[in-house]
Every structure is written in structure tokens, then in C-alpha cells.
Amino acid sequence: MSIASIENKLLEATVKLIEAAAVWLPDDVENALLKAYEIENIPATRSFLKAMIDNVKIAREKRLPICQDTGVVMFHAAVGDKFPFTGLLPSILRKATVEATKRIPLRPNTIDVFTGKNPGDNTGRYMPWIDWDFVEGSDTAEITVLLKGGGSEVIGRAKNLIPAEGLKGVMKYVIEAVYEAGPQPCPPIIVSVGIGPNVSTAMKLAYKGLLRPVGQRHEIPEVAKFEEELLRAINDIGFGAHGMRGKVTALDVHVDYAPRHPATLSVAVVINCWAARRASMRIYPDGRVEYLTHPHLNKEVV
Amino acid sequence: MAEYSLRTPLSEEDVRKLDIGDVVYITGTVVTLRDAGHRRALELLARGERLPIDLKDLVLYHAGPVVRKVDDRWEVVVIGPTTSTRMEVYEYEMIEKTGLRMIIGKGGMGPRTAEACKKYGAVYTVYPGGAAALQASQVKRVVDVYWLDLGVPDAMWVLEVENLGPLTVVIDSKGRNFYDEVYAEARRKIDTEIYPRLGIK
């Protein structure tokens, strides 16, 4: 295949990836909602959860966006050092964003901070956003798209704690963030926490945590235990779906960390609404594409 | 908790009977306005002009739809509530000057809105945020659109809806705010159960 035809193929595949994210909630999130519906017994909470679950089905069947706020388009690219098309990716991801905005359609959400202009295609300075990771020894690239809605992004925050506050201080910071957010970020939410030597690394880790499926624990047992404790504490707050009261305020909590500096302990929290729109695909060195979160799409791909 | 199906125009009696936590489904006319629309509406009213549509006894919706034009007609692709707190600064006056009876949004509103609801007979309700495809199926037709110069999301969309819901009453016309009570309970749980258990503070 020529480079131009590979480029076209990957562009199409990426538009499809964005569409999958917008209209088809990943199974792990949908299952967590179904479980919440089973657990809750307050009528208003149940009627809200039922509406959300019905909505997920309608969106999938009619290929409509799950939520009218289709968010900001954020990519994560984990690229192998032997992957041959790394240089093509930035322009492909950008073009795919423009095309997906037209086709699905996505709501145009990028407003230039200085001119106030909205180009209408979800691009702009640095947009769509791309985070890069490099994977040694691999010849594939794994691309994930997150559509991040404003209602939950507005809750994201970071702080330098006093090291003496320790992990309990981290817990308190996260619990207070969830408390203050209340029903605003459309609970049940997914909470992702990063801890590190400065707010930048902490925030980066927090965002990366959103790539992890709901229900998957951290591979380090101490961190996994911390996640479980935090999840239980957040659910005990009792907001429930959209603040209607209930047992499930968060579908999951993800935590990751980097070492701290002796003088610092930084924590970052990002919150995803229940409409946690995420889709991943793997690109092979021959240009073949495999959808990971939405495997049904593999049948439609040549 | 009770469940009601209501039809616009709403009477004062219709909304006065509603309590926080009640679930409501609306059939009839709802009108969307976000921040920019609220600002323009209040400017017009302050100059003694009339709004393109009289909001008296109608439902105001904090939403910006995704729409498309099919032939010459607008069609709602998806629609859902936006965070209402941004409209708190405008809502007392909106209720006072227009006589609207019901607001739909998400995330809750503050004491000024609650005061207006009590004084003039209105309620604030929430729709489950994010359920945009479901809600689009409850919108029967776009009746009209005004102020498109504000952009599609911020324009004033007049929609005919059928059984729009579930809506939960968060502020009733008796001075109660559901979310204030939920927050108070949450604070109590955090301070008396969660933090002591975790050894925090």
C-alpha cells in the first residue's frame, strides 16, 4: 500500500473511532451503570438511571451522540519505537476530528481564548489534544480518544499538599472535590487521581487513569487498596445518580503515582461524568486496524 | 414522592402542588435559553420590549441542542441540560418579569431562584444530564428559533415536547431545595462517618 492510501485508510479508521466513542458507551461503563441500577432502591434515582441506560441503547441503535456535549477531543497515542507511521499521526488525528465533527455530528466546542472565535470543527491551537507515550520494542500504535464534556472537566483540580498531610491528605482532597462538585459533573462519576512531585506530573497521571477500564484495579496492591477505600468513601457520601441520593456516586476510582520530592506532595483529580466516552484502536505496521474497546467494528473494517 | 404528567400552559396551581423529589413529565411547549439568551431577554425586557415568545406559564429549559437542517426544517439531533448555576444571576428577574412556571436544567440553582419560585409560583427541575439521545426522542418538533446570531447552542429554541422526562423537582414553590438537603446530609456523613473511619482530620 502506498503512503497516501494508508493515510486515507487511517483517517477513515480514526473517524470511525471518534464516532464509536460518541455514540457507543464502552461495555465496562455500561455494565457499571446496569449494576448501579440493580443496587439502588430510591425511585427517583432509579428512574434517572433507567433514563441513562435507555439513552445509551437509543444512542447506539440510532448512532446518535450519547450526550449533547460531545466535549473536547483528546487523543492518547502509545506509539511503538518501530511503528512506521508516527509522523502521519498528528495530521490524521486532526483531519479525523474535523471530519467526525461534520459527520456524526459533534458539537463544535473549541473557543479561542484570545479571539473568542469558534472555528466550528473542534480544532484550534493544540487541538485536538494529543498525549504521547512511547513503547519500547513495539511496532504498533494504540490510539485512544476521549470526548471530555465540560460539566465534569470544570471540576478538575490540583494542589500542592504539605508532605506531612500524607495519603490521608490526598484522600481528603479528593473527597472534598467530589463533595463540592455535587451533582454538577453528572454522577455516577469516574474519579481519577494522580499523585507526584508537582502538579504537572500529578495531572498527567490523573488523565492517564481515565484510559483504564472501569473495574480494573491498579497492579500494585497498596494502590489498589487505596482505590477501594476511596471508592467506598465517595459512595458513602450518598449523592447517587445526579444527586438524587443513593449508594453509587462513583462507578470507579483510579489512582496512579510517581515519587514525590522531599519537599512536595502534589495531587490532581479529574472527574469523568457517567458518559465516559472512550474508544481505542491498535494500528499495525502494515496499516491494519483493530478496534479494542468496540470490537464489533472489526467486522466492518476491510 | 409523587409522579405527575403536566401539560403546558402550566397553571400556578399545577406547580404549587409539586414537592421536592417529585417526578414530572411535560407535554407541550418548552423554550431553551442559556447564559447569552438570558442576558438578551433581560435587556429587551428592561427596555420594555417583548420577547419573541411570551414565556408566561411556559417551561424554560437550560439547554443547547445539536440540530441539523433537513430541507427547510430544523431537526433536533440530540439535546440535554446544561449546568444551571451559570444562570442563577439572571433567574430571579426572569421569573419575576416573564411569569414562567417551570425551569429545567441540571446541577441545581441557588437561593435567589428559590426565592422567586416561592414568590411567583414556579419550580426548578432537573433532567438526567447526558441522556441526550433519549431526550431527542421526546422532542416532537422545532416550532421556531430566534436569536440564531448568538450561535446554535445559545439561540432561543421553541420546542414541542411529549412526555419530556423524568424531571425531578429540585426547588419547589414552598422554599425547599432538594440539593441543599442532599448536600447537608452528605456533609454530615463525611464529618461524622467517613472521616472518623479513615482517621482524617
Ligand code: SF4
Ligand atoms: S457532564 Fe458529561 S454527561 Fe453531563 S452534560 Fe456534560 S458531557 Fe454530558
